[in-house]
Amino acid sequence: DAGITQSPRYKITETGRQVTLMCHQTWSHSYMFWYRQDLGHGLRLIYYSAAADITDKGEVPDGYVVSRSKTENFPLTLESATRSQTSVYFCASRRGSGETQYFGPGTRLLVL
Amino acid sequence: AQSVTQLGSHVSVSEGALVLLRCNYSSSVPPYLFWYVQYPNQGLQLLLKYTTGATLVKGINGFEAEFKKSETSFHLTKPSAHMSDAAEYFCAVSEDFGNEKLTFGTGTRLTIIP
Numbered sequence: 001d002a003g004i005t006q007s008p009r010y011k012i013t014e015t016g017r018q019v020t021l022m023c024h025q026t027w028s029h030s031y032m033f034w035y036r037q038d039l040g041h042g043l044r045l046i047y048y049s050a051a052a053d054i055t056d057k058g059e060v061p062d063g064y065v066v067s068r069s070k071t072e073n074f075p076l077t078l079e080s081a082t083r084s085q086t087s088v089y090f091c092a093s094r095r096g097s098g099e100t101q102y103f104g105p106g107t108r109l110l111v112l
Numbered sequence: 113a114q115s116v117t118q119l120g121s122h123v124s125v126s127e128g129a130l131v132l133l134r135c136n137y138s139s140s141v142p143p144y145l146f147w148y149v150q151y152p153n154q155g156l157q158l159l160l161k162y163t164t165g166a167t168l169v170k171g172i173n174g175f176e177a178e179f180k181k182s183e184t185s186f187h188l189t190k191p192s193a194h195m196s197d198a199a200e201y202f203c204a205v206s207e208d209f210g211n212e213k214l215t216f217g218t219g220t221r222l223t224i225i226p
Contacts, residue, residue: 016188035213035216040121040218041218042216042218042219043156043216044204044216045214045215056211092156097144097206098144098206099159100158100161101146101158101213102158103148105154106153
């Protein structure tokens with residue numbers, strides 16, 4: 001099915017471990033985004049990408065790494081997970097400015 | 113810098129009553145404005161958006177919003193609430209011309225009272 005998918009949907013890990021969250025979209029959208037959602041904070045932008053091999057920091061990038069070697073994929077890596085990174089992570093994509101931004105179903109991450 | 117303020121983190125209305133969710137924004141240039149809805153354990157879904165043109169925007173599920181530049185507001189309304197409207201609603205802003213980032217408000221949880 002076409003659309004935007006995230007994997008895994010649920011993940012439990014331990015402090016200090018490396019975790020990679022995957023995001024895949026089938027629309028060939030130029031822009032892709034990673035957000036985290038926490039109570040009282042709404043959605044906060046972690047990183048975004050305007051095209052393959054172009055990435056930029058958002059509001060809360062510390063502790064995260066992204067890459068975008070292919071237009072359709074935008075993985076997010078937590079290099080050394082901390083409890084404060086327990087959150088729900090959403091990937092999104094958009095064709096261009098002012099266009100509708102589509103969200104994936106989210107990944108619930110628990111860091112013990 | 114752009115920002116969004118949603119007044120009221122929780123709003124309760126009776127079934128059949130008017131729904132009004134408030135959103136005020138700050139932007140240094142003409143904004144693009146969006147309302148998204150999130151049902152439990154799901155991602156966000158676009159309700160409606162304003163880019164240019166008519167300031168009253170109609171969206172899905174009977175919702176509409178009006179862009180008021182003088183008040184820097186983009187409030188979301190629905191004349192008659194339905195039980196299925198219970199969800200969390202997010203207002204978002206992006207600035208035109210080069211700023212591709214959406215800034216979200218902290219959300220308003222809408223509860224419908226039977």
